[in-house]
């Protein structure tokens with residue numbers, strides 16, 4: 001038998017419907033070809049998982065392109081079309097046995113509510129039904145009927161904060177191999193419910209820990225082959241939005257149907273408990289005064305990791321008003337301020353205005369300070385464990401000092417889920433007393449070794465105060481609306 005080849009790549013980003021900043025091409029890290037494989041081998045990312053799974057069984061990968069960006073506003077249509085064209089052209093060239101895609105599943109474009117479904121539909125139209133197409137998705141994907149239709153198999157992360165990206169992709173890869181070998185006939189039972197989890201959605205404790213333990217048990221008992229529980233990204237204003245449970249049997253759908261229903265019932269049963277408030281910012285800042293340890297604060301209201309703009313000044317204004325002048329690293333997205341610092345040059349003192357151009361919960365800051373450092377294109381390598389080994393870079397930045405507070409101004413928004421973002425610009429995380437990140441979950445894993453990690457209840461575009469938005473497509477859904485437990489269902493058995 002000739003050596004198998006697998007086509008991989010695509011586009012991965014998580015979108016926020018209410019973030020007005022369209023995600024353009026320059027926000028993406030783009031890789032392709034053998035160099036992409038070399039660069040991402042061993043990374044705890046979905047792409048890294050595809051690569052490692054392929055290496056394990058000596059399979060060659062074709063990577064026409066892979067666009068990856070941090071969360072943000074919907075992706076520019078033209079960027080999606082560029083990726084789609086490259087992938088479709090590669091599909092037309094053929095010479096592969098299966099397609100395995102490392103996607104997110106919670107992406108939007110300016111005009112598409114289900115771009116992942118559209119991309120795979122186009123690939124399916126070329127390769128026909130005989131070539132398996134599988135994918136790994138983020139736990140916060142919005143998976144709907146149109147997404148599932150062109151796929152043979154789809155698997156999602158089982159952890160939040162996410163630490164099983166690579167393992168998820170390996171399952172997707174192995175499913176494709178099983179289909180080729182004739183040992184796996186995916187029988188999918190999907191259940192959908194229009195509800196959101198808001199705040200109590202870590203899998204490390206509480207209801208989701210219990211629900212995932214139940215799913216694991218179903219796998220162990222051999223009732224199903226794979227289970228995914230998608231707790232939809234909370235800021236997607238699209239039709240059919242909500243929780244999705246996938247259960248796959250092997251040739252048999254009955255038990256998959258049962259497991260899928262049972263898990264959705266558990267989610268519904270725990271619905272009130274899946275909503276929770278985060279710790280109060282003042283309470284957390286009080287701890288700074290009495291504790292030797294440093295504190296790393298996730299800005300709940302402006303998480304770039306959840307699609308926020310990354311320019312909220314809420315916590316900084318809070319620090320300035322309270323005269324908290326300890327060694328602090330505070331990141332803000334503001335291209336204009338970066339330009340101003342560049343013009344002025346490092347070492348000079350100026351009055352600078354920055355922040356709050358998109359986030360409106362707290363006014364922009366105008367203050368005298370010193371331009372400490374400027375630079376561009378500095379590499380970042382994630383310590384992990386979340387996305388450990390992932391390589392990124394900070395495009396243009398300036399570090400602006402206000403007393404002991406170091407404001408990290410950037411011309412792109414970043415989530416700062418890893419300490420290496422600060423090291424990259426010359427700020428040693430070990431020296432800080434307060435570090436602010438624009439993530440709610442993942443930074444907690446990666447900063448745990450540095451100090452006390454906490455996500456604070458702050459207002460903004462990514463706070464779970466979701467009635468701040470003018471929803472147009474997603475409603476009715478729980479908790480904004482009173483709904484009955486009447487899940488939608490979708491089933492498919494591969495012949």
Ligand SMILES: [Zn+2]
Nearest residue numbers: 138139140162
């Ligand atoms: Zn996620």
